[in-house]
Amino acid sequence: MMDTGRVDTREYELRATVRDIYEELLEWDRQYSTKTLQGLQCQYEPVPTLPKGKRKVSDTQKGSGSEVFSMETFDKQANTQLVADKMKMDVKFAPVPRYESCTPVSRNIVVGDDSDHMPFSPYSDDPKFAFEPYHEEHKYFEWQKRHLDPDLEMLAIETISRLHLSPEELDDIEIDGLKPQPGITRVSQRRDYPEMPQGWSGALPYNPPHVEAAPSEILRNITRYFCNNPNCLTGYCDSHSDELPDIPLSLPTVASDALNNAATDPCGEDCFLLDFSTRPINDPWDATDIELLQLLFETSPDAMPCDLSVICRKPCYQVLKRRKDYLISLDSARSDRPTKRPLPPRFNDHDPTRYTPNIPCGHDGPCNAMSDCPCWNNDAHCTLSCRCDKKCLRQRKGCTCSATRKGRKCSSTRCSCFEAHLECDPRICIGCCARDSHDPTSCRNVYIQQGLWKATEVSPTDWGLGLFLLEDADEGDMIMEYTGELIFEPTTRSRDHVVSHRGRGYLFQLNSTMSIDSSYVGNASRYINHNKNANCRANIRLVNGEHRIGVFATKPLKKGTEVLFDYGPSFFQTKGAEPQKPQKPEDQEIQEIKKKRLKRNPRGYEVDAHGVTLSHRSLDEKDVPMQMEKEGPVTEAVVDGWRTEGEGVLLVSSIASSVVSQSHARQSEG
Numbered sequence: 001m002m003d004t005g006r007v008d009t010r011e012y013e014l015r016a017t018v019r020d021i022y023e024e025l026l027e028w029d030r031q032y033s034t035k036t037l038q039g040l041q042c043q044y045e046p047v048p049t050l051p052k053g054k055r056k057v058s059d060t061q062k063g064s065g066s067e068v069f070s071m072e073t074f075d076k077q078a079n080t081q082l083v084a085d086k087m088k089m090d091v092k093f094a095p096v097p098r099y100e101s102c103t104p105v106s107r108n109i110v111v112g113d114d115s116d117h118m119p120f121s122p123y124s125d126d127p128k129f130a131f132e133p134y135h136e137e138h139k140y141f142e143w144q145k146r147h148l149d150p151d152l153e154m155l156a157i158e159t160i161s162r163l164h165l166s167p168e169e170l171d172d173i174e175i176d177g178l179k180p181q182p183g184i185t186r187v188s189q190r191r192d193y194p195e196m197p198q199g200w201s202g203a204l205p206y207n208p209p210h211v212e213a214a215p216s217e218i219l220r221n222i223t224r225y226f227c228n229n230p231n232c233l234t235g236y237c238d239s240h241s242d243e244l245p246d247i248p249l250s251l252p253t254v255a256s257d258a259l260n261n262a263a264t265d266p267c268g269e270d271c272f273l274l275d276f277s278t279r280p281i282n283d284p285w286d287a288t289d290i291e292l293l294q295l296l297f298e299t300s301p302d303a304m305p306c307d308l309s310v311i312c313r314k315p316c317y318q319v320l321k322r323r324k325d326y327l328i329s330l331d332s333a334r335s336d337r338p339t340k341r342p343l344p345p346r347f348n349d350h351d352p353t354r355y356t357p358n359i360p361c362g363h364d365g366p367c368n369a370m371s372d373c374p375c376w377n378n379d380a381h382c383t384l385s386c387r388c389d390k391k392c393l394r395q396r397k398g399c400t401c402s403a404t405r406k407g408r409k410c411s412s413t414r415c416s417c418f419e420a421h422l423e424c425d426p427r428i429c430i431g432c433c434a435r436d437s438h439d440p441t442s443c444r445n446v447y448i449q450q451g452l453w454k455a456t457e458v459s460p461t462d463w464g465l466g467l468f469l470l471e472d473a474d475e476g477d478m479i480m481e482y483t484g485e486l487i488f489e490p491t492t493r494s495r496d497h498v499v500s501h502r503g504r505g506y507l508f509q510l511n512s513t514m515s516i517d518s519s520y521v522g523n524a525s526r527y528i529n530h531n532k533n534a535n536c537r538a539n540i541r542l543v544n545g546e547h548r549i550g551v552f553a554t555k556p557l558k559k560g561t562e563v564l565f566d567y568g569p570s571f572f573q574t575k576g577a578e579p580q581k582p583q584k585p586e587d588q589e590i591q592e593i594k595k596k597r598l599k600r601n602p603r604g605y606e607v608d609a610h611g612v613t614l615s616h617r618s619l620d621e622k623d624v625p626m627q628m629e630k631e632g633p634v635t636e637a638v639v640d641g642w643r644t645e646g647e648g649v650l651l652v653s654s655i656a657s658s659v660v661s662q663s664h665a666r667q668s669e670g
């Protein structure tokens with residue numbers, strides 16, 4: 001009895017607190033919304049109608065003419081006329097070909113599969129895009145995804161804070177609204193709150209960096225967020241956390257006296273480029289300043305003193321002096337080292353228990369969202385230890401085949417990549433023979449290094465854009481790495497709808513399950529065109545377990561040559577027959593629309609029961625709808641097959657009526 005009473009009181013207290021906080025939140029929300037709406041209101045001033053004859057054409061636009069736009073406000077039955085100068089567009093400002101934006105990256109990014117949620121529907125303004133099959137590849141729209149309501153989350157944190165509950169206690173309480181829902185992270189499992197509420201007792205995997213903390217501590221806290229594997233962009237990644245060692249400290253490669261070769265203009269009156277050799281450092285540098293600079297030297301040792309001085313807020317010449325001291329200290333540390341080097345740690349890629357998280361999936365069938373597989377949850381590959389069914393689409397073949405694959409090998413026994421039969425990437429390879437020499441190209445096993453790339457430029461060709469050499473290349477020289485997103489087969493399939501519609505594809509198939517797509521993320525190598533008599537070839541290599549593609553010259557190439565490789569027989573097969581020399585896609589599209597329209601109606605426009613059909617691409621006199629000449633507002637219009645209402649109609653009808661008034665004006669002048 002006593003116990004029950006205590007539970008009831010506790011529950012009563014909890015419910016009352018939640019209700020109080022909820023009401024406070026509502027009140028705050030009401031005030032906030034009112035203030036925001038007030039801030040958005042502005043004084044309405046009607047645009048005056050210009051009497052005929054007073055319409056002015058600006059001097060700069062003389063010869064270009066002007067147009068009158070009619071704006072109808074349907075609810076007020078008012079009509080306003082606006083004069084707009086018609087501008088002649090300079091060729092320099094002509095629109096660039098319609099290329100989607102592509103984020104530049106220097107390394108492949110492991111994406112795996114696109115989300116089941118579709119953030120937006122591509123080409124939604126283009127009726128020719130077959131959106132239905134594309135939509136079928138996705139389960140929901142992004143807005144249908146369930147997120148934890150931020151108000152509820154605030155309510156939960158505030159309740160923890162006021163009642164000194166632990167997050168776990170809150171998660172266990174069955175209170176409407178606060179009850180954890182399936183698919184949404186429980187409060188106790190969240191680890192990214194900026195400030196933890198009072199009373200929080202759960203262990204936090206993430207410590208928010210505090211401004212008062214030492215620079216190295218802030219950096220350590222921030223970097224804990226990132227995965228050790230430079231190819232993985234998953235924050236707090238669980239799959240790769242122990243897979244790779246920390247990225248080794250970079251060592252300076254440029255001598256301090258050589259730094260001025262890289263600078264042109266002094267950054268200010270304290271710049272190291274002006275001679276300060278005799279001036280002492282007498283500004284106060286406290287321990288934090290020195291630690292910050294030391295950290296900067298360790299993480300970006302070849303950074304210019306001008307840049308470091310901005311970060312440290314110290315005079316530039318003093319930064320250079322400290323850099324010299326830092327290099328001397330490094331040298332003495334090196335000479336103090338015992339002459340016999342300890343053996344490098346072994347790179348255990350051939351040991352799946354170390355290389356991959358050894359957490360068996362614990363399910364029978366193929367790995368999927370229902371099976372709680374850690375790889376699946378983290379959008380990562382299925383690794384050997386997952387013990388997924390062979391049919392799993394995410395299985396990383398590289399894990400098994402790396403031991404037998406023959407690549408260009410390092411023959412130095414000092415190099416652990418050699419032992420692991422892997423290509424070496426000195427940035428992530430422990431015990432690489434290139435690390436001590438400070439020259440990444442010195443390792444004979446180095447395969448794809450940015451420093452070895454050729455200078456190139458992108459220019460127009462017969463097949464859209466293409467890649468051209470800006471310097472000579474010898475046979476076997478590396479041109480550049482083909483980078484992009486590493487995606488799995490289901491995502492390749494769903495992206496294929498967009499590729500076929502666009503008429504251009506950037507997919508490089510690695511094997512039956514995985515491809516590199518540089519449609520949205522990549523570098524200039526995405527512009528390399530296909531030719532059967534290619535001058536380059538693309539080699540796929542496994543570098544520390546990740547697939548990478550290098551493009552190499554197969555013959556000596558002169559500066560100005562277009563870089564071409566053979567896409568292989570399947571590329572054009574999957575996307576229809578090898579295309580003929582293309583017309584400009586825009587022209588082709590417009591011509592087809594015009595042809596269809598003229599066939600349907602020789603006067604070039606159509607009127608249907610609902611309104612008008614207009615082309616927003618080629619609006620000219622022919623497109624003026626008959627209904628615009630009749631009285632009464634248009635309530636609905638059909639633009640290129642899409643029915644539109646409200647503001648869309650206003651825009652269409654105002655453009656159309658401007659064309660009507662122009663044609664009337666011309667007729668009366670005539």
Ligand SMILES: C[S@@+](CC[C@H](N)C(=O)[O-])C[C@H]1O[C@@H](n2cnc3c(N)ncnc32)[C@H](O)[C@@H]1O
Binds near residue numbers: 466503507578
């Ligand atoms: C990797 S992209 C190459 C860059 C492309 N030209 C551009 O402007 O973005 C591949 C696409 O270029 C076009 N392409 C490249 N070489 C071609 C060729 N020999 N014949 C026809 N189309 C080609 C095809 O549209 C193909 O899907």
